[in-house]
Amino acid sequence: MENRVLEITGVKKVYDSLEVLEDISLYLKQGEIASLLGPSGCGKTTLFRMVAGLTKPDGGKIILKPGSRVGYVFQEPRLLPWKTVEENLVFVQQNYLGEEEARFIREELLTATGLLDFKDHYPAQLSGGMKQRLELIRALSIKPDLLLLDEPFKSVDTHLKIKLREMILNFWKEEGLSLFLITHDPEEAVLMADRIYLLSDKPGRVIKTLEFNKPQQQRTIKDEELYSALEEIINIFMELNGK
Amino acid sequence: MVGYQMSTSTSKRYNFTISTTGLLVVLLFWHLLARRFNPLVLPSPAETWTALKELAVSGSLFTNLWITVRRTLIGYGAAILTGFTLAVILKASSFWQLVFRPLITIIQTIPPIVWLVLAVIWFGIAEEITPIFLIFVVTFPVIFINVFSGLKSIDLYLVEMARVYRCTRRQVILDIYLPALIPHLVSAVSIGLAFAWKSSVFAEFIGSSSGIGFALSMANSNLETEELFAWALVLVGLMLIFEYLIIQPIQRYVTRWNRHGE
Ligand SMILES: Nc1ncnc2c1ncn2[C@@H]1O[C@H](COP(=O)(O)OP(=O)(O)O)[C@@H](O)[C@H]1O
Ligand SMILES: [Mg+2]
Numbered sequence: 119m120e121n122r123v124l125e126i127t128g129v130k131k132v133y134d135s136l137e138v139l140e141d142i143s144l145y146l147k148q149g150e151i152a153s154l155l156g157p158s159g160c161g162k163t164t165l166f167r168m169v170a171g172l173t174k175p176d177g178g179k180i181i182l183k184p185g186s187r188v189g190y191v192f193q194e195p196r197l198l199p200w201k202t203v204e205e206n207l208v209f210v211q212q213n214y215l216g217e218e219e220a221r222f223i224r225e226e227l228l229t230a231t232g233l234l235d236f237k238d239h240y241p242a243q244l245s246g247g248m249k250q251r252l253e254l255i256r257a258l259s260i261k262p263d264l265l266l267l268d269e270p271f272k273s274v275d276t277h278l279k280i281k282l283r284e285m286i287l288n289f290w291k292e293e294g295l296s297l298f299l300i301t302h303d304p305e306e307a308v309l310m311a312d313r314i315y316l317l318s319d320k321p322g323r324v325i326k327t328l329e330f331n332k333p334q335q336q337r338t339i340k341d342e343e344l345y346s347a348l349e350e351i352i353n354i355f356m357e358l359n360g361k
Numbered sequence: 362m363v364g365y366q367m368s369t370s371t372s373k374r375y376n377f378t379i380s381t382t383g384l385l386v387v388l389l390f391w392h393l394l395a396r397r398f399n400p401l402v403l404p405s406p407a408e409t410w411t412a413l414k415e416l417a418v419s420g421s422l423f424t425n426l427w428i429t430v431r432r433t434l435i436g437y438g439a440a441i442l443t444g445f446t447l448a449v450i451l452k453a454s455s456f457w458q459l460v461f462r463p464l465i466t467i468i469q470t471i472p473p474i475v476w477l478v479l480a481v482i483w484f485g486i487a488e489e490i491t492p493i494f495l496i497f498v499v500t501f502p503v504i505f506i507n508v509f510s511g512l513k514s515i516d517l518y519l520v521e522m523a524r525v526y527r528c529t530r531r532q533v534i535l536d537i538y539l540p541a542l543i544p545h546l547v548s549a550v551s552i553g554l555a556f557a558w559k560s561s562v563f564a565e566f567i568g569s570s571s572g573i574g575f576a577l578s579m580a581n582s583n584l585e586t587e588e589l590f591a592w593a594l595v596l597v598g599l600m601l602i603f604e605y606l607i608i609q610p611i612q613r614y615v616t617r618w619n620r621h622g623e
Contacts, residue, residue, distance in 0.1 A: 172525065
């Protein structure tokens with residue numbers, strides 16, 4: 119196996135009698151961006167929760183590269199309301215990094231996201247966009263090997279969405295980390311991912327895998343290869359819904 | 362931001378003015394009404410104030426005040442500790458929840474007078490234990506219920522987040538459970554405090570030979586109505602001091618993270 123951070127084979131998950139995922143197999147190579155694209159309710163978040171160790175699969179295997187650090191940007195906000203911006207970062211860093219290194223990374227991330235002046239503010243005093251940025255840098259502040267992003271751009275306006283996307287790509291390039299991105303927006307997947315896993319309706323299975331080689335920073339939606347991939351994805355989903 | 366602060370302080374001053382005016386109107390009304398009645402029935406504000414000064418000079422005011430405050434602090438302190446601990450234990454174990462939950466409801470529904478009669482039977486009159494027991498038994502369910510519902514409202518998503526980032530049990534308790542719970546505890550303490558004062562005076566009135574409640578009962582049987590009013594005033598003052606000078610500042614401090622744009 120060439121340097122994989124994550125390898126999922128034949129994973130299934132059942133809640134009571136509800137089959138959420140059936141026979142999922144996929145992998146993530148070190149330093150690449152993979153995307154899970156699928157209709158809502160097909161088990162994307164459930165798969166992330168299993169990768170993060172919050173719940174166990176009912177079959178199959180999830181193998182993380184030993185010693186990997188996992189950063190997780192949750193689908194819904196999970197900041198500690200009684201801790202300031204900086205304290206929220208310290209809280210997750212404390213079990214990973216020494217004080218010196220932790221402080222250095224904190225300042226770097228706070229500066230890059232324009233939150234340095236707000237480091238002593240509480241989450242209730244931040245705007246929605248600032249909270250979103252804080253969620254993102256919290257996950258980055260532990261120097262993760264694998265970053266799980268669960269619909270990080272939902273409920274964010276277009277302008278901020280583009281800025282956040284750029285920011286994530288910058289960190290990704292500099293740090294050489296691996297990104298796993300959940301989205302239900304095909305355009306976003308096509309712009310960001312090296313590999314897209316298309317999931318079916320519940321119970322989720324991988325129905326198609328698409329790969330892209332063009333560097334992310336050069337991609338635009340007008341690009342012919344990306345555009346036709348986008349069309350293909352949309353057709354597949356239309357067909358699924360038609361049934 | 363400056364505009365926001367200005368507007369809060371203006372509205373604070375406005376609220377204060379309204380409250381003070383309301384109080385003065387009541388005082389005036391009391392004064393006018395008292396002129397039409399015998400002081401035995403309704404003493405005037407001036408007569409009440411004189412009685413209060415006499416109580417202070419004789420030393421009775423501070424002796425009894427201190428006795429009542431001390432008993433209340435002991436009984437209520439024990440209730441806070443017990444209510445809090447029991448809430449935590451019951452939340453953690455469904456077995457003890459099944460055992461204790463109905464019991465606490467029963468304790469809460471029994472009227473205070475029944476507890477007081479029982480306390481007098483069990484512990485006798487002229488004992489410290491009677492008022493302390495009554496305060497405890499009346500207030501500990503209040504603390505328990507409020508803390509218990511606070512525990513139920515803790516956001517388990519946050520606990521999950523901490524697990525993802527390899528936090529220990531200790532870190533989760535200190536940085537998630539406690540900060541989430543403390544505002545509930547403080548508001549429970551604030552709710553229970555009025556019950557605590559009332560129970561201690563009530564118990565002293567009937568089952569003790571010292572404290573404000575006892576002084577009230579003496580004034581009552583000696584037909585010294587202005588002294589009765591003076592003691593009532595002392596109690597009101599005491600409650601206001603605790604509520605506004607102690608509890609509310611603490612409450613503001615423990616929920617400081619919950620306020621927007623300051
Ligand atoms: N803890 C749970 N218990 C029972 N059902 C769950 C639980 N978590 C998720 N589900 C169900 O599993 C399905 C997939 O959920 P989820 O993974 O959140 O989907 P997605 O993220 O793709 O929208 C949904 O139908 C959801 O209701
Ligand atoms: Mg989801």
